Amino acid sequence: MKIFTDSGCDLPKSYYKEKDIVLLPLRVHLNNNEYDDVMSIDSKEIYNAIRQGARPKTSQVSPELFLKHFENLAKNEEEGIYIAFSSELSGTYSTAVMIRNQVQEQYPSLKLAIIDSKCASLGHGLVVEEAVRLRDLGASLEDIEARITALAPQIEHLFTVEDLDYLAKGGRVSKASAFLGGLLSIKPILNVEDGKLVPIEKSRGRKKAIARMLELMQERGGNFSEKVVGISHSDDAAFASDVKAAIQERFSPKEIQVTMIGSAIGSHVGPGTIAIFFTNKSYHA
Numbered sequence: 001m002k003i004f005t006d007s008g009c010d011l012p013k014s015y016y017k018e019k020d021i022v023l024l025p026l027r028v029h030l031n032n033n034e035y036d037d038v039m040s041i042d043s044k045e046i047y048n049a050i051r052q053g054a055r056p057k058t059s060q061v062s063p064e065l066f067l068k069h070f071e072n073l074a075k076n077e078e079e080g081i082y083i084a085f086s087s088e089l090s091g092t093y094s095t096a097v098m099i100r101n102q103v104q105e106q107y108p109s110l111k112l113a114i115i116d117s118k119c120a121s122l123g124h125g126l127v128v129e130e131a132v133r134l135r136d137l138g139a140s141l142e143d144i145e146a147r148i149t150a151l152a153p154q155i156e157h158l159f160t161v162e163d164l165d166y167l168a169k170g171g172r173v174s175k176a177s178a179f180l181g182g183l184l185s186i187k188p189i190l191n192v193e194d195g196k197l198v199p200i201e202k203s204r205g206r207k208k209a210i211a212r213m214l215e216l217m218q219e220r221g222g223n224f225s226e227k228v229v230g231i232s233h234s235d236d237a238a239f240a241s242d243v244k245a246a247i248q249e250r251f252s253p254k255e256i257q258v259t260m261i262g263s264a265i266g267s268h269v270g271p272g273t274i275a276i277f278f279t280n281k282s283y284h285a
Contacts, residue, residue, distance in 0.1 A: 001079045001135050001144075004069065006061050006092055007037040008085025009124040010232050010262045019132045024065055026085070026092065026264035030056040037264040046263040047235040047271045056267040060092040066099040074107035079141045081113045083128050083148065086120050088195035113145040115152065118195035122230035122259055123155045123277040129228075154283035156220050157192035160209040162236075162272025189213060210243055213276055214250060222281040224251035230277035234261040234269055243274055253278075 025036035035041035187209035203209035233240035
């Protein structure tokens with residue numbers, strides 16, 4: 001069974017090869033050049049360029065790439081599942097569905113499930129990892145689709161950004177809020193709800209924002225002894241390590257994964273973002 005995902009999941013580059021996953025890269029446009037996220041540009045390049053004043057843009061996975069892989073799946077009479085970056089943040093999911101329907105006109109027997117994860121970054125990545133685990137246990141396509149569809153809405157996303165200006169340019173917060181936030185060192189705490197980016201609180205300073213995020217983890221996650229926690233950061237490994245230590249001390253989760261936010265998402269959140277991901281209280285494996 002083929003598992004497809006896109007680079008919105010922010011898993012390490014080595015993971016895709018190790019776990020036999022087909023990576024479909026989002027595209028990044030920087031200084032009049034187009035790059036395939038993960039494949040032909042390193043996220044550090046994006047963060048360094050942003051610090052120097054560049055404003056990269058992004059676009060969805062190439063329709064031609066979907067067509068190539070979905071046709072190959074059909075010709076080889078294989079089953080597949082594609083776990084997509086939130087449809088509220090990218091048109092990639094919709095394009096994938098369109099291309100699958102197109103391929104099914106020529107190959108009616110194509111067995112390809114496409115799931116809108118409604119997740120982002122390592123929250124999306126945790127969903128992909130569960131699909132891989134189930135596949136490796138020999139689960140059927142139908143079972144994996146059902147389990148992943150149930151898991152994805154239970155992934156909590158809590159994050160804060162270093163500079164509100166990047167979100168303002170993307171229309172996520174007002175420019176006035178970004179200006180005042182910069183003056184007052186206000187750090188928003190944001191969540192992803194039903195695939196959408198939603199500001200939920202504001203804190204004065206980064207450390208207070210993280211402290212509040214840990215309180216929200218307790219409220220939303222409950223007992224972490226059997227949970228995997230994800231942390232993603234945009235080129236601030238030292239602070240991510242501090243956050244990891246704080247989570248370990250307070251919650252003692254089964255596992256903590258740390259990864260860097262990739263070029264596509266990083267283009268919109270900018271350097272210094274810290275995000276925490278975990279399943280909520282209502283999810284039972």
